[in-house]
Amino acid sequence: MSLAITSDQTDLRDTTRRFLAATTPITRVRETMTSPTAFDEVLWRQLTQDLGLPGLAVPEEDGGAGLSLQDLSYVAEECGRVLAPGPLISTCGLAVPLLLASGDEEARRTWLPRLVSGEIGTVAWQQLPSRDWKLRPSVVKAVPNPNSARRWYLTGELSPVLDGGVADILFVIADTDNGQAVVAVDGTEVGVTRNILPNFDQTRGLGRVSLHSAPGTLVGHVGQGAELLAATLDVAAVLLAAEMIGGAQACLDMSVAYAKVRHQFGRPIGSFQAIKHKCAEVLVDIEGARAAARYAAWCAVEDPATLPTAATVAKASAAKAFFRAAAENVQIHGGIGATWEHDAHLYLKRAQASQSMFGNVGADRRRLADLIGI
Numbered sequence: 001m002s003l004a005i006t007s008d009q010t011d012l013r014d015t016t017r018r019f020l021a022a023t024t025p026i027t028r029v030r031e032t033m034t035s036p037t038a039f040d041e042v043l044w045r046q047l048t049q050d051l052g053l054p055g056l057a058v059p060e061e062d063g064g065a066g067l068s069l070q071d072l073s074y075v076a077e078e079c080g081r082v083l084a085p086g087p088l089i090s091t092c093g094l095a096v097p098l099l100l101a102s103g104d105e106e107a108r109r110t111w112l113p114r115l116v117s118g119e120i121g122t123v124a125w126q127q128l129p130s131r132d133w134k135l136r137p138s139v140v141k142a143v144p145n146p147n148s149a150r151r152w153y154l155t156g157e158l159s160p161v162l163d164g165g166v167a168d169i170l171f172v173i174a175d176t177d178n179g180q181a182v183v184a185v186d187g188t189e190v191g192v193t194r195n196i197l198p199n200f201d202q203t204r205g206l207g208r209v210s211l212h213s214a215p216g217t218l219v220g221h222v223g224q225g226a227e228l229l230a231a232t233l234d235v236a237a238v239l240l241a242a243e244m245i246g247g248a249q250a251c252l253d254m255s256v257a258y259a260k261v262r263h264q265f266g267r268p269i270g271s272f273q274a275i276k277h278k279c280a281e282v283l284v285d286i287e288g289a290r291a292a293a294r295y296a297a298w299c300a301v302e303d304p305a306t307l308p309t310a311a312t313v314a315k316a317s318a319a320k321a322f323f324r325a326a327a328e329n330v331q332i333h334g335g336i337g338a339t340w341e342h343d344a345h346l347y348l349k350r351a352q353a354s355q356s357m358f359g360n361v362g363a364d365r366r367r368l369a370d371l372i373g374i
Contacts, residue, residue: 003294005074012067013074019051020082026343029203032085036196038205039166044086048118051075054091055116058100062112069235073242073297080246083350085203087120089243089357090163093236095121098171098182101231102220110217111169111184120166124158124209125173125229140211142174142183150218152176152183154191154211162357164207165196172209172216173225180225183216191215201353203346230308233358237311238300241293241318244354248286248318251325251347255279255332262334275332282325289314289321309371316364319355326351 005013023046032040047053057072058064072092079088096115099108115121124140140156154174164170170185170192185192191214197206220228256279259270269275296314299307326348330337337344355361 003291003298009071009074012071013078016051016075016078017081019046020078020084024082024084026083026346029083029085029346033202036205037163037165037207038085038199038203039087039163040085043084044120045118047084047086052116053088054096054118057092058096058112058116062108063116064112068297069238069300070294070297073239073293076239076242077246077249080243080350081250083203083247083250083346087122087163087166087205089236089240090122090167091115091120093239094123094162094232095169095171097235098123098228098232099219101228102182102224104220107184107217107219111219114169119168120163121169121171122161122163122167123171123173123229123232124161124164126158126160140172140174142176142181142216143213144176145215152181152216152218153213154183154185154216155213157208157210159208160197160206161209163205164209165194165205166207170209171219172211173229176222179223180229181222182219182225182228184219185211185214185216189214189216199353201349203350204353234307234311235300237315237358238293238296238307240354240357241289241296241311241314244315244318244322244351245286245290245293247347247350247354248282248289248322248325251322251329251344251351252279252282252286254344254347255282255325255329258333269332278328278332282321282328285317285321285324289317292317309368312364312368312371315358316361316368319351319361319364322351323348323355 023043032038052065053075055064056067057069060066076088099112140154140158142152142154145151154172168187170187172183172185174181174183191212193210195208197208199206259275260268262269292314296310299310330344330348333342333344336342
């Protein structure tokens with residue numbers, strides 16, 4: 001087993017980094033933050049047409065590039081480095097993996113080409129109030145259409161839904177008389193109402209989805225919903241971990257650069273032991289989290305049976321590293337780091353919000369204990 005980056009992955013990472021440097025400066029991120037949806041349609045179109053981002057980990061027979069989650073994780077890391085706004089996690093980390101795991105060829109033929117072409121997908125399964133993104137009984141009820149085995153009508157409200165305000169396709173986890181099912185709903189269907197939710201992290205969009213006898217199409221089979229959601233969340237956790245590693249690295253780079261040029265008492269603050277220790281400890285956290293994230297991405301491809309444990313460790317480690325890197329970045333910058341004009345607070349908000357996605361760190365640790373039997 002080797003987790004070393006290959007030459008092809010290096011090329012993909014470097015290409016993504018150059019592309020994002022040219023198209024996604026922090027000024028553009030700030031402009032996107034002024035939108036309630038935190039969505040830059042032009043940027044997503046560029047990521048789709050120029051990088052083929054939504055289709056990177058989609059098999060070639062479904063219209064994608066046929067790469068793996070390992071390859072996609074390097075792209076996610078670069079997106080996290082620049083706080084790229086957009087439906088990366090919702091589309092590539094939730095919608096696409098769910099379809100691939102469903103074993104439903106008709107659903108794959110129907111929805112994957114649309115996602116590859118740039119339409120936005122997300123998975124909706126939660127309801128407020130909730131402190132984290134747990135698996136729980138759905139509040140959406142599904143009633144079958146008597147004239148079609150694959151057509152269902154959904155009623156209920158789900159919140160928060162990642163990119164729920166802009167998603168073209170909603171994959172809803174719904175309760176039926178025979179267990180949970182996944183039902184694909186077009187965001188423009190009659191009976192679908194969406195509202196934008198405020199988010200602490202203004203670079204990521206959240207929405208509330210209300211369904212009133214909204215028509216949808218079954219994905220997979222009835223009773224498969226909880227299983228598909230669990231498998232999807234493992235993949236999403238790996239992608240989120242990679243994104244958080246990129247954000248943490250950006251914070252460390254920002255801290256080191258500032259420590260070299262900021263002088264106090266006639267010397268750079270980077271020469272002081274306290275600053276050196278902060279940066280060194282953050283580096284140790286990032287490297288450990290990066291190793292866990294890359295191992296989890298490897299497991300997704302080579303050893304799927306171990307993915308639940310590896311993904312949980314990766315997400316918890318990355319969340320801890322990112323938040324520490326972002327908080328120390330603010331501290332090293334001193335007073336200016338706490339101002340709106342400086343970019344440090346944007347990373348701190350992303351770190352705080354990301355560590356609560358799909359379950360907070362405490363929930364991750366409890367799940368890990370259950371997985372390894374302690």
